[in-house]
Amino acid sequence: MQTSPNERSADPAPDARAPFGAASLQHAPLALATITRDGRIRHANDAWGALLDRPAPTLADEALARVMPKVWERVAPVAEWVATHGIAVTDLEVRLQPQATSRHGPAGERHWHLDVFPVDRGDLDGDIGLLAVDTTERDRAEREIRVLAGASELFAQLGAREELLDRAARLAVPDFADASILYLTGEDGRSRRAVVTHRDPETEARLAALVARASEPGADGALARVLRTGVPALRAGVTAPDWARSAADPDHHAFLVELAACSAVTAPLAIGDRRIGALTLCYTSASGRWHQQRDVTLAQELGRRVAQLLENLRLTEEAARVAARDRDVVEILQRSLLPAALPDVPGVRIAGSYLPASEGLPIGGDWYDAVSLPDGRLFLAIGDVVGHGVRAASAMGRLRTALHMWACEGLQPAAALARVNRHFGAARDGDMATLCALVLDPATGELCIASAGHPPPAVREPDGSVRFVTARGGPPVGALPHAVYRQDAMQLEPGTMLVLYTDGLVERRGEPIDDGLARLEAALASAPSHVDDVAVHLLAQRPADAVDDVAVLVVQLAARGAPLALVVPAEPRALASLRQSFEQWLRAVGVAPGFRQEMVLALNEAAANAVEHAYRPGDGRVHVEADLREGVLHVLVRDWGRWRPARAVGGGRGLSLMDTLTDELTVTTTELGTDVVMRRALTRPGAEPRT
Amino acid sequence: MTLAEIVAEDRPPATVVAVRGEVDLSNVDVVRAAIVDAVPHDGHGVVLDLSATRYLDSSGIRLLFELAERLQGRRQRLAVVVTEAALVRRVLVLTKLDEAIPILADVDDAIAVLASP
Numbered sequence: 001m002q003t004s005p006n007e008r009s010a011d012p013a014p015d016a017r018a019p020f021g022a023a024s025l026q027h028a029p030l031a032l033a034t035i036t037r038d039g040r041i042r043h044a045n046d047a048w049g050a051l052l053d054r055p056a057p058t059l060a061d062e063a064l065a066r067v068m069p070k071v072w073e074r075v076a077p078v079a080e081w082v083a084t085h086g087i088a089v090t091d092l093e094v095r096l097q098p099q100a101t102s103r104h105g106p107a108g109e110r111h112w113h114l115d116v117f118p119v120d121r122g123d124l125d126g127d128i129g130l131l132a133v134d135t136t137e138r139d140r141a142e143r144e145i146r147v148l149a150g151a152s153e154l155f156a157q158l159g160a161r162e163e164l165l166d167r168a169a170r171l172a173v174p175d176f177a178d179a180s181i182l183y184l185t186g187e188d189g190r191s192r193r194a195v196v197t198h199r200d201p202e203t204e205a206r207l208a209a210l211v212a213r214a215s216e217p218g219a220d221g222a223l224a225r226v227l228r229t230g231v232p233a234l235r236a237g238v239t240a241p242d243w244a245r246s247a248a249d250p251d252h253h254a255f256l257v258e259l260a261a262c263s264a265v266t267a268p269l270a271i272g273d274r275r276i277g278a279l280t281l282c283y284t285s286a287s288g289r290w291h292q293q294r295d296v297t298l299a300q301e302l303g304r305r306v307a308q309l310l311e312n313l314r315l316t317e318e319a320a321r322v323a324a325r326d327r328d329v330v331e332i333l334q335r336s337l338l339p340a341a342l343p344d345v346p347g348v349r350i351a352g353s354y355l356p357a358s359e360g361l362p363i364g365g366d367w368y369d370a371v372s373l374p375d376g377r378l379f380l381a382i383g384d385v386v387g388h389g390v391r392a393a394s395a396m397g398r399l400r401t402a403l404h405m406w407a408c409e410g411l412q413p414a415a416a417l418a419r420v421n422r423h424f425g426a427a428r429d430g431d432m433a434t435l436c437a438l439v440l441d442p443a444t445g446e447l448c449i450a451s452a453g454h455p456p457p458a459v460r461e462p463d464g465s466v467r468f469v470t471a472r473g474g475p476p477v478g479a480l481p482h483a484v485y486r487q488d489a490m491q492l493e494p495g496t497m498l499v500l501y502t503d504g505l506v507e508r509r510g511e512p513i514d515d516g517l518a519r520l521e522a523a524l525a526s527a528p529s530h531v532d533d534v535a536v537h538l539l540a541q542r543p544a545d546a547v548d549d550v551a552v553l554v555v556q557l558a559a560r561g562a563p564l565a566l567v568v569p570a571e572p573r574a575l576a577s578l579r580q581s582f583e584q585w586l587r588a589v590g591v592a593p594g595f596r597q598e599m600v601l602a603l604n605e606a607a608a609n610a611v612e613h614a615y616r617p618g619d620g621r622v623h624v625e626a627d628l629r630e631g632v633l634h635v636l637v638r639d640w641g642r643w644r645p646a647r648a649v650g651g652g653r654g655l656s657l658m659d660t661l662t663d664e665l666t667v668t669t670t671e672l673g674t675d676v677v678m679r680r681a682l683t684r685p686g687a688e689p690r691t
Numbered sequence: 692m693t694l695a696e697i698v699a700e701d702r703p704p705a706t707v708v709a710v711r712g713e714v715d716l717s718n719v720d721v722v723r724a725a726i727v728d729a730v731p732h733d734g735h736g737v738v739l740d741l742s743a744t745r746y747l748d749s750s751g752i753r754l755l756f757e758l759a760e761r762l763q764g765r766r767q768r769l770a771v772v773v774t775e776a777a778l779v780r781r782v783l784v785l786t787k788l789d790e791a792i793p794i795l796a797d798v799d800d801a802i803a804v805l806a807s808p
Contacts, residue, residue, distance in 0.1 A: 654750075
């Protein structure tokens with residue numbers, strides 16, 4: 001049954017109480033139709049007709065399968081069920097390609113949602129109603145939001161640059177493009193890189209290979225214009241001749257051929273006025289779709305977001321580079337500010353340790369220093385510049401250098417502190433430091449100490465008991481330019497361990513310093529016996545929430561009478577320090593001055609022989625051992641070379657001297673080397689040598 | 692830090708060369724050269740003042756012998772000054788240098804010895 005316009009106008013006046021009439025629905029903007037169960041159109045309204053570009057009445061009795069195959073495809077499976085059960089099925093999706101084309105290219109695909117519902121005809125053989133809603137716009141809007149949200153998500157995931165570029169390039173694929181190319185320009189504005197993505201992974205791989213070879217993948221005019229002006233470009237209906245025309249070179253052409261774009265939108269990656277690249281979205285001939293003006297707007301928005309993303313990435317990478325460089329600088333600075341190696345003085349073992357603050361830069365104002373003085377004594381210092389970071393570290397460097405120099409001049413601790421204080425305070429930049437300076441004579445155990453407001457050094461006696469040394473001194477340096485400093489003198493027994501530290505070891509926020517000192521006392525009492533292990537042990541005892549930097553210097557006097565063992569390079573220059581070390585050891589074991597001098601003479605001759613004869617210059621080492629056993633001094637000088645048969649140093653006088661100065665002299669030469677053993681009894685203190 | 696410092700002073704008829712510091716294998720050549728440079732070809736000779744020499748080993752002793760020989764070739768003489776109790780004096784005695792070269796305790800005495808025939 002068809003409804004004709006004439007028949008329609010003859011309908012009775014509408015009755016509100018009557019069931020919903022067909023006439024009002026005829027012109028409704030929703031597409032409505034009823035079909036038989038086997039798919040023939042019974043009625044269709046005007047909007048439905050418009051879908052097919054035909055007057056609605058002409059559709060009666062048409063097979064839906066013929067005029068709208070896609071719709072029938074979706075409807076057919078459910079039609080029977082709907083009619084039988086009397087229940088509607090809603091939201092079936094159909095994509096329709098309208099038949100109309102225009103000179104602007106094929107019209108875009110339309111998305112429809114179909115509802116299929118039973119129409120009651122009053123008998124068992126019910127018809128089926130179809131309601132179709134065009135959701136194209138709504139779907140597009142959803143997709144746009146999704147794509148833009150994807151761009152925003154990338155901001156939160158600043159990961160590896162390559163991965164980010166790939167994901168940024170891929171954002172619009174496949175919703176708004178079959179392929180997408182992200183161009184990045186360098187400083188000179190010319191294209192430096194292109195990242196290409198495609199909905200098909202294999203094609204993408206081929207394109208990626210071609211892009212890599214193309215020298216100027218973005219050389220085509222449209223891209224250049226976009227980069228120059230910042231105005232996006234839309235190219236629809238692109239064909240093969242266009243590819244050939246755009247190609248900069250054969251490699252570029254090959255890329256364009258593979259890409260086979262039939263439509264492209266290019267938008268700049270812009271940050272304000274700066275253009276850092278461009279994003280091109282393409283539809284390829286495989287899909288045949290074309291972009292439209294609204295796609296340009298989307299591409300522009302994407303371009304803005306991707307640009308921002310890349311800028312963020314650049315800034316993050318820059319910050320990381322600067323941070324790494326700063327860390328390197330800081331490390332080098334820190335290493336140069338602490339002594340490279342602690343002096344090797346016989347009769348004393350020294351170990352130092354520095355732990356930077358746990359927050360901020362790993363550099364601070366704490367330091368330690370140990371200087372071997374010409375007369376064999378040892379200058380020790382520990383200090384703490386107020387503050388943190390680079391400023392404190394540089395003040396520390398100045399202070400350390402000044403103190404080191406005064407120490408080398410042979411100044412006593414109090415005098416050194418006074419000089420340093422004047423120098424430091426004179427700068428008037430408000431820097432202050434606590435400082436403890438000491439001079440230790442390893443041979444006698446004599447200690448001079450002056451403290452400038454610094455925590456008291458800790459001492460562990462040979463019997464294991466621990467005490468603190470409160471010494472005189474003065475105010476922290478830098479506080480009062482003309483302050484007077486005093487010092488104390490004391491005696492340390494052989495085997496005593498001295499620990500210098502900065503307040504980072506004992507201070508803790510909200511805790512009285514006595515608690516920290518008590519902790520240190522206990523830690524030192526239970527610490528291992530070797531200096532190298534003690535510093536580590538003490539640092540490990542710090543509470544977990546300690547944040548300040550810490551410096552620790554551990555010094556231990558050798559136990560009385562410990563044997564001497566030294567290895568020196570077989571060089572003439574090493575002889576002077578060897579004599580000094582041996583003499584110190586002799587003093588420490590309590591040998592009288594005259595005896596000492598003669599033994600040093602004897603040792604020097606043996607060592608000089610080894611130096612001159614045993615090796616080629618710079619080749620080897622000389623090993624020296626000495627021991628005092630039951631009143632007899634034993635000395636061994638060993639080398640691993642071959643004594644040339646030439647005469648000894650001094651024309652034979654050396655050997656003769658050695659012989660005269662000792663009770664027993666034995667020279668044993670083998671293929672492996674030479675041992676010189678000397679023995680002399682102490683029974684003749686300050687003895688005249690035998691003649 | 693140099694091990695030894697050489698200071699020369701003209702005290703006619705001699706030249707007084709003082710060696711301050713230590714002399715051992717590492718610097719004996721340098722010391723030799725410095726002393727030789729300081730001694731003019733005229734004059735009666737050299738007074739080698741070792742009173743500030745803290746250390747002298749057998750290579751230094753050999754240097755003294757060589758110096759005496761070289762000066763003799765120029766008809767000049769060598770005298771050595773050391774303090775009585777010094778280790779260096781003991782070394783000179785041990786090596787019998789005192790049998791070949793006059794050893795005095797005082798610079799003026801040494802100059803007088805050189806000047807006498």
